[in-house]
Amino acid sequence: MSGIPLSWWLTLGTVLFGVGTIGVLTRRNALVVFMSIELMLNAVNLILLAFARQRGDEHGHVLAFFIIAVAAAEAAVGLAIILSVFRHKRSVNLDDVRALKH
Amino acid sequence: MEQVIFWILAIGTVASSVAVIVPPMGRNPVHGALSLVVAFFFLAGLYVMLVAHLVAVLQVLIYAGAIVVLFLFVIMLLNIQSEDLGHPRPTISKLIGVIAVGFVSIVLIGFILKDKGMAEPPVGLPSDSTFGTVKTVGNLLYTSYIVPFELTSILLLVAVIGAVIMAKRRL
Amino acid sequence: MLDSQIEYIPVLIMLAICSAAIGGMLTLNFLLGPKRKNAIKNAPFESGEKQIHSPKRRFSVKFYLVGIFFIVFDIEAVFLFPWATLYRQWLRDPAFAWVAFGEMFLFLGILSLGLVYVWRRGALEWD
Numbered sequence: 001m002s003g004i005p006l007s008w009w010l011t012l013g014t015v016l017f018g019v020g021t022i023g024v025l026t027r028r029n030a031l032v033v034f035m036s037i038e039l040m041l042n043a044v045n046l047i048l049l050a051f052a053r054q055r056g057d058e059h060g061h062v063l064a065f066f067i068i069a070v071a072a073a074e075a076a077v078g079l080a081i082i083l084s085v086f087r088h089k090r091s092v093n094l095d096d097v098r099a100l101k102h
Numbered sequence: 103m104e105q106v107i108f109w110i111l112a113i114g115t116v117a118s119s120v121a122v123i124v125p126p127m128g129r130n131p132v133h134g135a136l137s138l139v140v141a142f143f144f145l146a147g148l149y150v151m152l153v154a155h156l157v158a159v160l161q162v163l164i165y166a167g168a169i170v171v172l173f174l175f176v177i178m179l180l181n182i183q184s185e186d187l188g189h190p191r192p193t194i195s196k197l198i199g200v201i202a203v204g205f206v207s208i209v210l211i212g213f214i215l216k217d218k219g220m221a222e223p224p225v226g227l228p229s230d231s232t233f234g235t236v237k238t239v240g241n242l243l244y245t246s247y248i249v250p251f252e253l254t255s256i257l258l259l260v261a262v263i264g265a266v267i268m269a270k271r272r273l
Numbered sequence: 274m275l276d277s278q279i280e281y282i283p284v285l286i287m288l289a290i291c292s293a294a295i296g297g298m299l300t301l302n303f304l305l306g307p308k309r310k311n312a313i314k315n316a317p318f319e320s321g322e323k324q325i326h327s328p329k330r331r332f333s334v335k336f337y338l339v340g341i342f343f344i345v346f347d348i349e350a351v352f353l354f355p356w357a358t359l360y361r362q363w364l365r366d367p368a369f370a371w372v373a374f375g376e377m378f379l380f381l382g383i384l385s386l387g388l389v390y391v392w393r394r395g396a397l398e399w400d
Binding site for chain 2: 073
Binding site for chain 2: 387
């Protein structure tokens, strides 16, 4: 596979990261915000793998492996937080969670 | 040929990830989670194009197979009706956020496309290369990365304990 | 194309066949199927029992705990998988084979602490 230059992969990764960031900023449903964070992590993985391919160096693959493992742990804990917030507030709207704000 | 596959996968990835966050699909979190699965499958295809076989398998196995299942579990546990969420209000701060993200992304993409070094094709691999296979990546993982590997187990331990404490009603 | 990538062509063919079959069935159903929309046709169990309550109710949080255990032990299995494919190759060097065995033993040991914890906390019981 030699046809695709690095810049295309980086552009795709940037677009994906931007989509994820816009999701985090605009959506107020905590679950959708979490899905957007997963998208951002995937964009970073894509960029890591693109650099690994460009340089013929597999260390990026190991990093992507760890990112996936960390993302799984993050999803487990984050969703548990959403569950317990829902239990107290009866809502997953992030605008209702403001105990630390004032 | 390669470029055709790349464009199909890239457009599929971007379209399905936009569907996660844009209201018509993302309004219902179940639809959002399912388009997330589609996005992960397209990304796995892109990883295969990048000769990252192990990571592509992990993407399907862990992301599409486990993490999204957990999302669907939580959506069903909470069972949020769409009227509970209220209508999304486009506020000025959200607009500023979207404009800022778009601006930064466009500037970044401009720099990426202008750079000469990034337009070069990647290093050539022999056609029987073992790049990115389970054995070669595993060899790195269990030799150079022993410490992060053991730390991952501690992270998972903490994640289990934290999740159990927060999710279990009576302890 | 590398040899290792050519092995994915059967997967692509499989995907194409599956999407063609599903898409074909859905479009044919949409084009040819009779459509009579009324309240009785739209009931979940046509000419069956009436619904007692909505199926959209909250599930117990116990399912979520099972989900968490699944994800954590899934990651554990994923880390075990490259190790298992490589172990026979490492056996040629007994000193390193012991190191590899020890690191995986430590990994599994730390994770089984988590299992002991949830067991003692009673999170595995379906009360």
